[in-house]
Amino acid sequence: MKRFTVKELFAHASALANQSVSVTAWVRTVRDSKTFGFLELNDGSFFKNVQVVFDSDLENFSDVAKLPISSTVTVEGTLIYTPDAKQAFEIRAAQVRIDGYSVSDYPLQKKRHSFEYLRSIAHLRPRTNTFSAVFRVRSLAAFAIHQFFQERGFVYVNTPIITTSDAEGAGEMFRLTTGTNDEFFGKPASLTVSGQLNAEAYSLAFGNVYTFGPTFRAENSNTARHAAEFWMIEPEMAFAELADLLMVAEDMVKHVIHYVLEHAPEEMAFFDQFVEKGLLARLQHVVESDFARVGYSEAIELLKTAKVDFEYPVSWGLDLQSEHERYLCEQVFKRPVFVTDYPKDIKAFYMRMNDDGKTVAASDLLVPGIGELIGGSQREERLEALKKRMVEMGLNPEEYAWYLELRAYGETKHAGFGLGFERLLMYLTGMSNIRDVIPFPRTVGHAEF
RNA sequence: UCCUCGAUAGCUCAGCGGUAGAGCAUCCGGCUGUUAACCGGAGGGUCGUAGGUUCGAAUCCUACUCGGGGAGCCA
Numbered sequence A: 001m002k003r004f005t006v007k008e009l010f011a012h013a014s015a016l017a018n019q020s021v022s023v024t025a026w027v028r029t030v031r032d033s034k035t036f037g038f039l040e041l042n043d044g045s046f047f048k049n050v051q052v053v054f055d056s057d058l059e060n061f062s063d064v065a066k067l068p069i070s071s072t073v074t075v076e077g078t079l080i081y082t083p084d085a086k087q088a089f090e091i092r093a094a095q096v097r098i099d100g101y102s103v104s105d106y107p108l109q110k111k112r113h114s115f116e117y118l119r120s121i122a123h124l125r126p127r128t129n130t131f132s133a134v135f136r137v138r139s140l141a142a143f144a145i146h147q148f149f150q151e152r153g154f155v156y157v158n159t160p161i162i163t164t165s166d167a168e169g170a171g172e173m174f175r176l177t178t179g180t181n182d183e184f185f186g187k188p189a190s191l192t193v194s195g196q197l198n199a200e201a202y203s204l205a206f207g208n209v210y211t212f213g214p215t216f217r218a219e220n221s222n223t224a225r226h227a228a229e230f231w232m233i234e235p236e237m238a239f240a241e242l243a244d245l246l247m248v249a250e251d252m253v254k255h256v257i258h259y260v261l262e263h264a265p266e267e268m269a270f271f272d273q274f275v276e277k278g279l280l281a282r283l284q285h286v287v288e289s290d291f292a293r294v295g296y297s298e299a300i301e302l303l304k305t306a307k308v309d310f311e312y313p314v315s316w317g318l319d320l321q322s323e324h325e326r327y328l329c330e331q332v333f334k335r336p337v338f339v340t341d342y343p344k345d346i347k348a349f350y351m352r353m354n355d356d357g358k359t360v361a362a363s364d365l366l367v368p369g370i371g372e373l374i375g376g377s378q379r380e381e382r383l384e385a386l387k388k389r390m391v392e393m394g395l396n397p398e399e400y401a402w403y404l405e406l407r408a409y410g411e412t413k414h415a416g417f418g419l420g421f422e423r424l425l426m427y428l429t430g431m432s433n434i435r436d437v438i439p440f441p442r443t444v445g446h447a448e449f
Numbered sequence B: 001u002c003c004u005c006g007a008u009a010g011c012u013c014a015g016c017g018g019u020a021g022a023g024c025a026u027c028c029g030g031c032u033g034u035u036a037a038c039c040g041g042a043g044g045g046u047c048g049u050a051g052g053u054u055c056g057a058a059u060c061c062u063a064c065u066c067g068g069g070g071a072g073c074c075a
Helices: A006-011 A061-065 A115-119 A129-151 A196-206 A242-263 A265-275 A279-288 A296-304 A322-332 A383-392 A397-408 A421-429
Strands: A020-032 A036-042 A050-055 A072-081 A089-100 A189-191 A208-216 A229-238 A292-295 A337-343 A359-367 A371-379 A414-420
Touching: A006 A020, A006 A050, A006 A089, A020 A061, A020 A089, A036 A061, A036 A072, A050 A061, A050 A072, A061 A089, A115 A129, A129 A208, A129 A242, A129 A265, A129 A421, A196 A208, A196 A229, A196 A397, A196 A414, A229 A242, A229 A421, A242 A265, A242 A279, A242 A337, A242 A359, A242 A371, A242 A414, A242 A421, A265 A279, A292 A296, A296 A322, A296 A337, A322 A337, A322 A359, A322 A371, A371 A421, A383 A397, A414 A421
Parallel strands: A050 A089, A292 A337
Antiparallel strands: A020 A036, A020 A072, A036 A050, A072 A089, A208 A229, A229 A414, A337 A359, A359 A371, A371 A414
């Protein structure tokens, strides 16, 4: 008898009507009465469960009826097509073989659990509806990102996880040690906080490149949006200006949304119903509308004239606070918004100075509910200007010798951005805590599992 | 790191000075079409830890630990 996955059964239910099928899966729930019962099975291949009807003709009827949740069974039976019932089809069991017993203290019950509790059993939570949906979407979104860049000729570069450059300017680093006093690499080494500088080198050879890999920040952040280990996508484009970069960023976000809506409709409908009401309408709106663009200076004016009492002051030269970012994208523009041309003093040394001498060609993409999803800039390609900025910001140009050589040997304008993959997932799924979109999250004080 | 809220049964919570409760889960029984099935019964707790106030503390006070939310840092 041919064995099918649950996904295959759902895909071909009408064609398989009245045929003999076999499926091996875990028991999600059992309901029984005196002479018959129902099993709901899931084998991980599909979001929905397959319903199995079994009756007292089975020699092991009472054993099956008492199966603890998450036991493993192989069912052989006839597929009954039931398009008018709550389930599209069911399997009338001729035989239920018990492959492996679970036990009655299985921590996942047939009820809603809090996300906090599920975090404490991170090894089991992928068996729940919510996390099954989250991590399938995570997989699809990762593929969609590769697809987007590959189709546009970007070269995927694996930038190093271990780095000895001491001040990439993107936060606290984890120091690496072998446990002895020797410096394995001859000098202090750390886990990377960004692949950007390395990606720039490759963009000045291949033109368009992107990285997609893990990133580490040793910051004592305790929020729903920060983790010590997360994944980041960093495209870098030669011969490109800030405006070119923003177009790519917008197209990429839309592509990923489109892809997951098309390839995970059951999961996305589940999020819309149980995680964030209105999610599908929100994403549809994003795909169909143009992202807003506003200069930092104009954004400051909008905030100054806003009829809202902000906790933090607004004035030109200060960085935008969370409440300001939220006001801009949620109240003023009601969609994702690129804020561009920030004051040079609140941005990194490598960002390209604008002609006004006060602002740099940088942009953050702010989205409702998440805050900063993307941070990017045109890079300073002019060797002397770059050196000048490094000195002004207290960096030693000698430590960036190879980075400066990129400018010396055929300088050209180029631009890139960093996208926090988990933040994108939060935006796609409506999940509100970054710890719930990473399989085994690492945050301050937490690296279990 | 700061602010704030919280910690009571396996899970989600109520009780807020006077002998510890509910729903779900578990176990037992019933039920011929269920959909987080339903109905009946049972078992299950040194009320986060340590100290204090009080005749008496889950309840009030202090410290600590852990967790949620917000802020900063950022992606």
